Amino acid sequence: MTRWKPALLAAAMCLAAPAFAQTAADYGAAVAAQDRPADQVKLDAGRHPAEVLAFLGLKRGMTAADIMAGAGYYSEIMAHVVGPNGKVIAYEPEQFYGDKAKPVWAAVIGRVPNVALTPYPFDAFGAPAASLDFTLLHLVYHDLYWESAQYKIPRTDPAAFLRALFAATKPGGIVGVIDHVGLPGDTRVTVDKLHRIDPAVLVADFKAAGFVLEAESPVLRVAGDDHTKLVFDPAVRGNTDRVVYRFRKPK
Template sequence: MKAFALLAAASLVLTACATTGPTSVDLAPVYAAAVANPARADEERKLDASRKPAETLAFLGLRPGMRAADLITGSGYWARLMASVVGPGGSVTAFQPEQFYKAGEEKAKLDALIAASPGVTLARYPFENFAPPANAYDFALINLSYHDLYWESAKYGIPRTDPAGFARGLYAAMRPGAVVGVIDHVGPAGDTRAIVDKLHRIDPAVVRADFERAGFRLEAESPLLANPADDHSKLVFDPAIRGQTDRFFYKFRKPRR
């Protein structure tokens, strides 16, 4: 309860700073309170060691009052954290492809999170047809899922998708000055679609090129989630490395002009 009260108080004080540019206000207590939120499930907390949520959101600069998007939200891990940070003056849209919104444990978790989170809205869409509203968001994050845009799966109903079209749609959805964070498993250079199909990894240079072609500028990259001991030739689901893969972490910004 103490963490929740701290988060609520900080959000009310800081909401006015959301879209006015950089602020010198220390947001560390806001991120810490979001991570400590008692509404978070044990399954979410178990992922914190590998995902470093407070440090991740601090690097990207999520602030109270922002309109944020969690892209390919899964069970809503990041959506809940974002909602705690943006507070009552902000909003979070959790984007989930229809192909991944199927009956099962992950869907049940996401539905429960949405029901318990008035600041989070679920937006479902065909995986191959991402069409968010224009000029809608100050912040977006895609965690460990961008590589899937190069993936095809008859089993899961995933047709061949156009990553360039996704990046262009995301660019149009972001407001001038908005930030997009991209975290993914580091993969080798080569045939991107073949590498993704085999390993579920992606060459960081491919992601950077996709976003820069769409108009984004790479503002910074962080070694926060790097693991030099990871073997980039291993499938990310290999028990020897799962949850500990070497991850690149990019911070893109949409230019103000």
């Protein structure tokens, strides 16, 4: 797997310096927080969260959203980055917020009280207008093209989601998107079979919504990934080829 060396991270920080005040050490400290669950710490080697958040430009004092936050992996790290004067809103679809998830989130909020959980209907995301400095979509944007009777996920309109996200983002605000790379083709079929998405579709969707693609990082690209494999296949799980995009809402 491609890994950034410290010098590359420092170079990325210099290139993005006008966007945030943190140093590389600040992001590393957020990841190294001693009370993070061991099962989540194990994921760090394949996700490079310090490098990703440094590139995306999350900084202290921001109001940040973690959409489809899962078990709070990124919500917790982001909370350490934004600090006590910032906050993280974990938006979790109601379909995923069951009895097993509630104690997990109670524990997350107990460790980092500047995290707030907001359940929402999967197909009806909404947030107050111009309320978000930063939003993260970590391995979930493709799911807006997914339908599942088993998990009670209805057919969702990605364009409607992005309209809501654009309205919720402050002028100049950032949206970071990380997703599994898929091949060109029918997007809904690809997502249903593989949980991947063609990066060209992702970029086109965001541009149509009014976001500007500001930069792309190679930190999670994996040259040997088989783009025809399901991302949960043991042969590739945790080591898929992933794009990392930084979009911005124009001022």
